[in-house]
Amino acid sequence: MPVKPDCEKLCPEWPCDDPFEFKGVWVVAEADENELNEASLQMLTPAKKIASKLGEKIVGILVGYNVKKWADELIKHGADEVIVVDDERLKTYYPRVYGQVIVDLAKKYKPSVILVSATMRGREMAPYIANTLRTGITADCTDFDVDEKTGDVLMIRPPFAAIMLAYIKTPFRKPQMGTARPNVFPVPPRDESRSGPVIEEKAEIIPPGMELAYYKPVKREEVLIEKAEIIVSVGKGIGGPDGVKLAEKLASLLGGVVAGSRKAVDAGWIPPERQVGQTGKSVKPVLYIAIGISGAAQHMIGVREAGRIVAINIDPDAPIFNQADYGIIGDYREIVPALIEELERLKKEGPKAIEELLKEEEEAAAS
Amino acid sequence: MRIVVGIKWVPNTQAVRFDPKTGTLIREGVPSIVNPHDYPAIELALRLRDKYGGEVIAVTMAPPSARQGLEHVLGMGVDKGVLLTDRAFAGADTLATSYVIAKAIEKIDKEIGHVDVAIFGHETIDSSTAHIGAQVASWLGWPYVYYARDAELVEDGKLKVRRQTERAIEEYVLNLPAVVATAIKALEPRPIRLLHKLRAKIEQPIIVWTNNELGLDKRCIGLKGSPTVVANITFMPEVPRKKIVYKPKDPKDAARWLLRQLFKDEAVAPFLKKALWG
Numbered sequence: 001m002p003v004k005p006d007c008e009k010l011c012p013e014w015p016c017d018d019p020f021e022f023k024g025v026w027v028v029a030e031a032d033e034n035e036l037n038e039a040s041l042q043m044l045t046p047a048k049k050i051a052s053k054l055g056e057k058i059v060g061i062l063v064g065y066n067v068k069k070w071a072d073e074l075i076k077h078g079a080d081e082v083i084v085v086d087d088e089r090l091k092t093y094y095p096r097v098y099g100q101v102i103v104d105l106a107k108k109y110k111p112s113v114i115l116v117s118a119t120m121r122g123r124e125m126a127p128y129i130a131n132t133l134r135t136g137i138t139a140d141c142t143d144f145d146v147d148e149k150t151g152d153v154l155m156i157r158p159p160f161a162a163i164m165l166a167y168i169k170t171p172f173r174k175p176q177m178g179t180a181r182p183n184v185f186p187v188p189p190r191d192e193s194r195s196g197p198v199i200e201e202k203a204e205i206i207p208p209g210m211e212l213a214y215y216k217p218v219k220r221e222e223v224l225i226e227k228a229e230i231i232v233s234v235g236k237g238i239g240g241p242d243g244v245k246l247a248e249k250l251a252s253l254l255g256g257v258v259a260g261s262r263k264a265v266d267a268g269w270i271p272p273e274r275q276v277g278q279t280g281k282s283v284k285p286v287l288y289i290a291i292g293i294s295g296a297a298q299h300m301i302g303v304r305e306a307g308r309i310v311a312i313n314i315d316p317d318a319p320i321f322n323q324a325d326y327g328i329i330g331d332y333r334e335i336v337p338a339l340i341e342e343l344e345r346l347k348k349e350g351p352k353a354i355e356e357l358l359k360e361e362e363e364a365a366a367s
Numbered sequence: 368m369r370i371v372v373g374i375k376w377v378p379n380t381q382a383v384r385f386d387p388k389t390g391t392l393i394r395e396g397v398p399s400i401v402n403p404h405d406y407p408a409i410e411l412a413l414r415l416r417d418k419y420g421g422e423v424i425a426v427t428m429a430p431p432s433a434r435q436g437l438e439h440v441l442g443m444g445v446d447k448g449v450l451l452t453d454r455a456f457a458g459a460d461t462l463a464t465s466y467v468i469a470k471a472i473e474k475i476d477k478e479i480g481h482v483d484v485a486i487f488g489h490e491t492i493d494s495s496t497a498h499i500g501a502q503v504a505s506w507l508g509w510p511y512v513y514y515a516r517d518a519e520l521v522e523d524g525k526l527k528v529r530r531q532t533e534r535a536i537e538e539y540v541l542n543l544p545a546v547v548a549t550a551i552k553a554l555e556p557r558p559i560r561l562l563h564k565l566r567a568k569i570e571q572p573i574i575v576w577t578n579n580e581l582g583l584d585k586r587c588i589g590l591k592g593s594p595t596v597v598a599n600i601t602f603m604p605e606v607p608r609k610k611i612v613y614k615p616k617d618p619k620d621a622a623r624w625l626l627r628q629l630f631k632d633e634a635v636a637p638f639l640k641k642a643l644w645g
Binding site for chain 2: 128334
């Protein structure tokens with residue numbers, strides 16, 4: 001059971017709320033006229049885990065202009081109900097304006113938990129919401145749980161150096177807020193039979209104190225690394241931008257994309273939006289080929305969800321060999337071209353070439 | 368313009384090593400540094416000052432040793448440093464930290480002179496929350512924007528900030544005072560100059576404020592002012608991996624060995640076949 005706080009002991013800047021009044025697990029959805037961000041749907045997965053342990057409802061929150069149409073999508077993917085603020089004055093996103101609308105909704109409805117996907121917009125807005133509600137927030141959680149004794153939500157995140165997990169709770173304040181990076185959780189399956197109430201709310205819209213003066217959409221030409229099935233990733237060990245060209249050639253043969261470690265980004269070989277790891281992105285490809293990546297914990301945290309990891313490294317003591325499925329000790333400058341050559345040959349010869357390839361091993365074993 | 372820039376004195380996480388035998392972090396001898404993601408914020412503040420005049424004040428909440436960090440950025444040309452240090456600030460989460468920083472900005476505004484902009488780095492390398500900018504904006508009631516790459520003053524004394532998100536290149540015109548947080552590696556920081564270091568040595572422009580000077584309620588700072596509590600710390604469970612390591616005879620042998628492993632592996636093989644032959 002939650003404990004009612006001793007109001008005398010709390011910072012007078014905070015409201016002293018009765019924790020028993022707070023119910024419901026909110027997922028703040030990121031949407032505009034054209035798109036409901038898939039990362040928001042992903043947050044319904046941890047919401048379900050928390051809500052079922054607390055015995056509370058999952059509530060989707062939609063704030064914007066022409067966004068009511070997404071309510072059904074949230075419900076089909078697991079929300080029990082949706083609260084919508086659909087207002088033409090919300091056509092342009094301003095973090096403080098959107099944040100304040102959600103703060104006002106939270107003051108009215110008193111949810112026990114608010115989850116926000118840590119997209120760029122989510123990372124900008126969520127701490128404003130938490131702070132204005134004078135409550136705690138835990139960024140970039142990799143899992144959530146509920147303390148059975150107290151009912152506190154445990155926000156689980158890797159802290160310093162990414163080797164440990166910290167369980168963070170917010171015992172004296174509600175709502176409890178947490179964010180998770182895109183693709184840490186899957187989108188719950190769509191269930192056509194689901195339905196639920198959609199509540200339309202009017203909100204007071206504060207003056208933004210700022211104005212969007214210029215907007216130019218950037219084309220997404222390439223597959224985002226978060227969505228790639230095969231990733232060829234490069235680290236400091238490639239030694240220069242030429243290595244990136246080899247990686248690109250390998251990736252294109254495999255229908256994959258190129259990414260890199262922090263060091264490769266720092267060196268300017270890989271753009272920051274393609275950085276994998278603690279200060280970059282979490283990815284979950286079927287296959288992750290790490291070239292010249294030593295295997296620092298800060299990097300490996302970003303590939304925990306990868307299906308298989310291949311490591312190519314010249315240093316036999318590189319820690320990555322202990323964290324990969326298939327490791328090859330050697331110079332990538334020789335091995336990657338050979339790999340490209342073999343793949344090109346296979347591609348030309350067709351699927352039957354696999355049999356011959358596998359037979360070679362039997363012969364080697366037999367001799 | 369008077370620009371406050373927030374910096375953090377952090378352990379150099381790149382220097383932290385993991386002891387595989389004992390399963391612990393080796394933190395001994397790990398030096399502290401100015402958070403690398405704060406440099407674009409410092410550089411943006413200095414460029415605004417160089418262009419429009421005024422001063423840049425670096426603020427940090429930290430143990431006394433963070434004076435070194437302030438001295439470092441004074442060497443880049445920052446005009447003053449404010450060190451917020453008190454045992455009562457220890458154990459603060461981001462809410463309690465942003466509270467102290469916001470109150471210090473208010474005090475600077477009152478006692479040193481009007482503050483136009485507060486600039487922060489994107490996030491820190493030791494906790495990577497990216498909270499402080501938005502939280503300080505919340506305490507101060509100022510407009511704010513993240514991911515800034517550049518800024519300039521425009522008509523009516525407003526600040527135009529350029530940024531890039533996954534979706535678009537955007538420019539916002541903010542009423543001042545405002546909070547701006549820079550993007551990672553948005554601007555190349557200028558080097559330390561001996562001239563600035565000498566000036567800092569002579570003028571000693573570092574102000575130390577403890578909670579005696581700030582006079583904040585003890586219930587709002589440090590551990591007590593922090594709504595989040597670390598309930599437990601565990602080691603991350605190791606992901607099971609095959610850990611098959613091969614030392615090839617030659618590059619061709621390496622390539623063929625790897626492809627054999629991948630085509631035998633049902634978790635990968637269908638995707639490879641699809642990629643090669645559709």
